[in-house]
Amino acid sequence: MLSTSAFAETAALIGDPARASMLTALMDGRALTAAELARTAGITPQTASGHLARLTTAGLLAMERQGRHRYHRLATPAVAQMLESIMSVSAELATPSRKLAVVGPRDRAMRLARTCYDHLAGRIAVAMADRMVARGQIDLRPDGAALTEAGLGFLRGLGVEVEQRSSGRVFCRPCLDWSERRPHIAGAVGAALCRGCFSHGWLRRIDGTRAVAVTPAGRLALEQAFDMRLDP
Template sequence: MLTTTGIAQIAALVGDPTRTAMLIALMDGRALTSTELAHVAGITPQTASGHLARLTDARLLTVERQGRHRYHRLASATVATMIEGIMAVAAEPINRPSRAVRTGPRDAAMRRARSCYDHLAGEIAVTIADRMIERGHIGHLARGSELTIEGAAFLRSIGVDVDVALLRVSRRRLFCRPCLDWSERRPHIAGTVGAALLTACFEHGWMRPTAGCRTLAITRAGIHALDAHFSIRGEWPISG
């Protein structure tokens, strides 16, 4: 049952700078050990264990055991959406002179393409959403989205496994939904469709993860694919 006390408790947990650093480190969908998360937060592993226990008890994190190791990851896409939303709000200017506002990360590569939990975010992701709306492949993304029959056929034609995306729909996981982009401040595609699209980008060799961060590198094949499928052109560093 939703209560104001419950909201306040979650806000207090996420609002701690140490725990915030840990949650952001998990936003690329990886599972990390307490030692790795302690390093990210700049604290000892013993102190990290207490923070991680509180986040796990609140169902913000889940723990996976593999041999002697315990790996922590975000408990759900809902948690990732909450964090991304907080990041977007936190980047808004407060009582500053009226002038051009630069939102999101300063790093050009992260602004261009990054992972948002299990789906694609950044300038490229927002442009893909724009193209699919223009073509009638997605409807009403800003108000709650739907993938049209034509949109499903298009995604299948470029190698996105829409059928697997359908199978992964659940009470807590929507098929196709908007996610407000941290840097662009417009929606990109999330839900199981968004996850399937990012999976296709990896499987087809269009994009590659960057070690230790959420940034995604665009390959030569990816540059051609973005142009051919979404009419996205740009002067980008090439990875492979």
């Protein structure tokens, strides 16, 4: 049973600005070293190591050794879901300092398409979900989601293979998009769609951010597959 103290401890761990920065940097699903995370948070590697040790002990992060390097990643998809939910609430509660906020290229890229741990988020991901819902390929509701047989066939037609159901992974679920305030597809189905977009060369990562760029081939393929218009 969840105790109040455990809840407060988890909230306190995430509430530190440096730790929040490092957790956010890991939202693209990749594993990073302490030095890389320290640069992201603007702190020394020694300080970062202390923070990372606390996050790992608490079960929010997992650490893997490769040679003489230690790589850190989010421990589970549930941790990523929690962080995305906090981002959504924070965006909703944030009070703009001025009525007309200037949105830079980095912000536009993040809002268009980004990785949310192991699946896609942003305007493109929400548009994909909308189209699949309209076609009866997925049943996406606030309390859950289900991929239909038509949806499975559609994904296979795109060359996207969805993993078989397993006890350790949610097969399909909605994830509230913090920038669009509407759901995109998560779970094993969302992860498979994300992997497929990268493996087909439709999307590519942008260094230093979890935003992703749509390639020319990806623009054509996604517009045709999902019957949507992507601005050039």
